[in-house]
Amino acid sequence: MKALITGITGFAGSHLAEHLLAHQMEVSGTVRKTSSIKHIAHLLPAVRLYECELTNEANVEKMIADVKPDMIFHLAAQSFVPKSWESPLETIYNNIAGQIHLLEAVRKAGINCKLLLACSSEEYGQVETQDIPIKETTPLRPLNPYAVSKITQNYLGYQYFRSYGMHIVCMRTFNHTGPRRGEQFVTSNFARQIVEIERGLKPPILYVGNLEAKRDFTDVRDVVRAYRLAIEKCEPGEVYNIASGSSRAIGEMLQTLVSLSSSTISIQEDPARLRPADVPELIGDYSKFHHRTGWRPEIPFEQTMQDLLSYWRAEFS
Numbered sequence: 001m002k003a004l005i006t007g008i009t010g011f012a013g014s015h016l017a018e019h020l021l022a023h024q025m026e027v028s029g030t031v032r033k034t035s036s037i038k039h040i041a042h043l044l045p046a047v048r049l050y051e052c053e054l055t056n057e058a059n060v061e062k063m064i065a066d067v068k069p070d071m072i073f074h075l076a077a078q079s080f081v082p083k084s085w086e087s088p089l090e091t092i093y094n095n096i097a098g099q100i101h102l103l104e105a106v107r108k109a110g111i112n113c114k115l116l117l118a119c120s121s122e123e124y125g126q127v128e129t130q131d132i133p134i135k136e137t138t139p140l141r142p143l144n145p146y147a148v149s150k151i152t153q154n155y156l157g158y159q160y161f162r163s164y165g166m167h168i169v170c171m172r173t174f175n176h177t178g179p180r181r182g183e184q185f186v187t188s189n190f191a192r193q194i195v196e197i198e199r200g201l202k203p204p205i206l207y208v209g210n211l212e213a214k215r216d217f218t219d220v221r222d223v224v225r226a227y228r229l230a231i232e233k234c235e236p237g238e239v240y241n242i243a244s245g246s247s248r249a250i251g252e253m254l255q256t257l258v259s260l261s262s263s264t265i266s267i268q269e270d271p272a273r274l275r276p277a278d279v280p281e282l283i284g285d286y287s288k289f290h291h292r293t294g295w296r297p298e299i300p301f302e303q304t305m306q307d308l309l310s311y312w313r314a315e316f317s
């Protein structure tokens with residue numbers, strides 16, 4: 001089976017490539033001119049890379065015609081919420097144009113290809129207490145442009161399924177983390193700061209934003225296993241939550257990380273890290289996906305935090 005991963009050089013993309021190779025799939029992926037291939041260098045030449053800008057229609061059509069994938073995992077996106085406030089149009093444009101080009105290229109090529117769309121728990125946005133744990137039927141009340149872009153990707157997937165009968169499944173993935181997580185995201189940002197403090201590279205002050213928000217974290221390695229099962233077993237046209245089913249405050253997550261270090265660290269709020277609006281609490285109900293595939297998360301949160309710190313310690317060794 002030929003799998004194509006958009007965003008293969010990124011965090012989830014690189015873990016997914018490893019997972020699919022371990023399941024005897026042929027793996028290809030799209031890279032941008034500006035992408036670093038650091039996270040997948042160890043997988044070359046087993047994975048095939050295609051230079052392709054998803055916002056360039058001709059690029060995408062040519063890539064799909066060349067690869068003729070049996071399945072596509074569409075992960076590439078502008079995924080950092082704060083950037084979506086700074087550049088709302090760029091976020092919406094990148095995320096929507098890229099996906100439309102992909103859907104159109106597959107449709108026009110007339111190939112039998114399953115698609116998985118990586119959407120997001122951010123689509124739920126302002127969740128009311130009675131909505132927790134969040135089911136796929138919970139109303140969508142987006143709080144940032146990124147969330148709007150993901151709702152649009154989600155509904156485009158539904159529309160192409162209905163209009164053309166394409167096999168498209170949509171995952172509303174809650175926060176996920178682990179080794180290689182981009183340093184702008186909270187878990188990696190804090191882990192990196194801790195390691196910099198351990199190495200004496202910065203004073204022992206760790207800068208934070210809103211520590212009150214609660215997030216439902218899953219290990220990236222559990223998430224990519226879910227993605228493979230989803231494309232194999234899920235019903236097209238449907239949307240599925242991928243979550244752990246519990247949440248913790250960002251402050252608790254920080255305490256876990258700090259407890260795994262022997263350094264003495266003081267915490268300081270950096271007002272620049274606060275957002276115009278922050279989703280207060282996300283807890284996902286993943287029972288729909290569990291009933292379909294048998295999946296449940298396996299890696300304990302403390303292990304994920306330990307592995308994330310080990311990743312940053314290795315980066316600074």
Ligand SMILES: C[C@H]1O[C@H](OP(=O)(O)OP(=O)(O)OC[C@H]2O[C@@H](n3cnc4c(=O)[nH]c(N)nc43)[C@H](O)[C@@H]2O)[C@@H](O)[C@@H](O)C1=O
Pocket residue numbers: 079080081119120121122173174175176184185186187189207208209210211213214215250273275278279
């Ligand atoms: C599911 C969803 O998951 C991710 O979106 P996110 O939840 O915005 O992720 P994050 O790691 O940037 O923030 C998590 C929380 O942590 C708070 N927070 C406190 N202090 C800092 C801080 O210093 N940095 C950051 N980044 N956040 C901080 C921040 O205010 C927020 O409440 C993306 O993968 C997105 O693509 C996606 O789809």
